[in-house]
Amino acid sequence: MRLPFSLILLALTSLTTAQGDASAAPSLQASDTSTISAALDPSFAGLGIEPSNLYSFTGGAQANQLSINLLQNLADYAGAPPHLRIGGNTQDYMIYDSSYTNFNVENTADPTGQGDSDIFTIGPGYFEALDRFPQGTPITYGLNLAYSLTDWNTRIVDTATAAVTKLSNVKLVSFEIGNEPDLYHENNIRDVSYAGPQYTSEWLARADQVWTKVLQPAGIPSKFFEPAATASTDGTTFDINSLIKFGITAGSDNADTFVFGWNQHDYYYFTGVTNYGLTIDHMLQLQTTEDQFAYWTTQVDAANKSSLPYYLREMSSAGPTGLQNISDSFAGALWTLNFFCYAASIGIASVEMHMTDNSYASPWQPININNQSPHVRPNYYAFAAVAQLIGSGNGTSQIAKLPLTSVTSAYTAYVKAYSYYRQGQLAGFVLINGKTSNTTDTSKSMNFSLSLPNNFANQKLWLQYMSSTGASATSGVTWNGVSFEQTDDGTPQTVKTTTDTLDIGSDGKVTVSVPDSQAIVATINFGLGGVNTAIKKSDALARSQGSVVLICISIVMSFWVCDWII
CATH class of the missing domain: 2.60.40.1180 (Golgi alpha-mannosidase II)
Known part of the structure; x- marks a missing residue:
């Protein structure tokens, strides 16, 4: 009945x-x-994809229709597709090779870059696969800063050229140069002396190369880059005010400035770093989210004072790959809904929840993994709710x-x-x-x-x-x-x-x-x-x-x- x-x-x-x-x-x-x-962009509630996992979400030779449909649903609700950041640790290990034709990320047999920063090879198929996502999907693409051999300028220009010329259905809106440089010493990418001044110098050199050799010839403005994609700035010289002091917004002889907006990362909980065990009940004590994020509000304020937007391009309920029965629970969806609202209320211009194919925090599982077939997780419904909310405001x-x-x-x-x-x-x-x-x-x-x-x-x-x-x-x-x-x-x-x-x-x-x-x-x-x-x-x-x-x-x-x- x-x-x-x-x-x-x-x-x-x-x-x-x-x-x-x-x-x-x-x-x-x-x-x-x-x-x-401020008025929220329709793409505000976004997603990040770990570069080495891109094909899991896009599909290889054949498209992953689950991912495409789920992104299109959100575009229909909000009026535009969610912002996608293609970035993470593995961007600093990727080299582009125009002659590599396979639809996969290839392991390099004999990497020579510092910290194995050339251990992965991608080719044209990488951008062909990314271009399958809904029309107009805004893309922030992560370039390799870690690679520092003498041909670094050729390598980064080749990758940027491929992104600019081969993405026509989705919309490339910014480049991120390097992922979490505050951790470069820990990852054996740079020595112990590496800090904000060294990063600023390297970042400006690479932005200048990409601008003069790729963007300017294509008629794209120089304000196209997002520093510093940091895991943390507390107690470091990678905070926004320090980077401004070091001259990161000053540009070069060829351009007044390269900075499109600020790019930082955070996680509510991170396995092996956070000093307690996460439970559903703790996650749903929503005040803990504000307590955990309190420091980052100082960075949001610094961004606002610089008159440049603040983007939280990597975020999740739990990193690096979520927690089973917590991140993938309905409690995770409620936490996600709250975080989007909280982030908007304190002036964050966009939030990208990070995805790997094996993460329980990803809003959907794109391939067979963890002994499970592809499926939609509760988190996805929070994205749908926020998309429909923002879309209703036109x-x-x-x-x-x-x-x-x-x-x-x-x-x-x-x-x-x-x-x-x-x-x-x-x-x-x-x-x-x-x-x-x-x-x-x-x-x-x-x-x-x-x-x-x-x-x-x-x-x-x-x-x-x-x-x-x-x-x-x-x-x-x-x-x-x-x-x-x-x-x-x-x-x-x-x-x-x-x-x-x-x-x-x-x-x-x-x-x-x-x-x-x-x-x-x-x-x-x-x-x-x-x-x-x-x-x-x-x-x-x-x-x-x-x-x-x-x-x-x-x-x-x-x-x-x-x-x-x-």
Whole structure:
């Protein structure tokens, strides 16, 4: 028997005992908030691919349709494909050879570069494979800085030339020269004296070669490079202010400047480095994310003062390859959703979550590995939610921190809130409660009491969910009534065809009671993107007269999926 979802919700809500409360009163105007993002680029929620793993995601002689479809889904929701960074440790070990025709990364039999910095060979097929991704996909491509033999200039120019001339479907938007130079000594790439001044000198020399011999002849501006792709700058001379002092933004005799934006890296947790064992519950204590990232906010501030954007081009819940049953759980999806919102709110211009083919933190597994066939992971649904959120603003979406009051003490570490603005006006909220819920525990929830401006009085709140059976679930997730797991190729399938609503009071107040560990998106007077419908720019423009309220409450409860399985 298939019962109406609203009846199931009503019956189960009556059995739910609210365990926590929080209140919020957002500002109507974006200009009245204390911390808010700039208008978010549709490609904001991006991905990074380790260069040695590129073919796993693109396919070799034949395309990997799963990857292509999953990226196209996000492009359809956001209005543009997610930004892709092709970079990581292995970029500093790659040499381009135009005569190498195979679709694979070849191991060099006798590497001669310092630190084996020429141990991998790629050819034209590398860029042919990368060019399969959705049209217009913005690409940041990582060039080899580690290689320092006398022909370094020829080597880097050859690679840059291939990237510029062979990528025509995707869009090359910037080069990154070198990956994490602050670790070069540890990786036997440079000696112990290597620091910010030496890096700056080498970086400028290579940028100048690429600019004069590749970019300038192609009519591409010199502001096309992102320093410094660092793993850390704390206690080093690779921080933004130091690099500026060393002259990295000064350019050369041939160009005023080469710097397109700042490129840094971080991980919430890193195996062998972080001094505790990560659990689902710890990850969902969302305050720990802010605590861990506190230092990097100083770098974001330095970037803003330099009038150049700050890009977090390598990030993940756990590195280097994620943690099974944690990174690939629904809790990982909730953490990812929160991090995207948090990053936007503190002024980060783009975030790329790093992917390797064997990482449990990657939003999908592209090939047979880890005794599993290719499949979509819960993380992917967070990308879909953020893409649809940003797409609904048609280029005007902004996210700000939203202060909460009267938060029940047991929930304080787990609760974060954000306001969503469109065209400078309040359009919604992201309310996140990371309190862990098991599949058998359906009695705990949070009451989020929202005091909305009177503009929203007596309107309807349409509810859409990012759902699963529990924080530990590694499959069975849905976003906005859609599953990406029903087919082998990542195409969206509708699994819920109805939309639920709440009434906003005449005083603008509404209380949303949501179980622990679930996400809800709510919009005023219409469904966000519709069921299984991408937000196109024309759709967003047509709806620009309407008001949108987004409520993402990271809370999971098994009864939300009852209507889909009965």
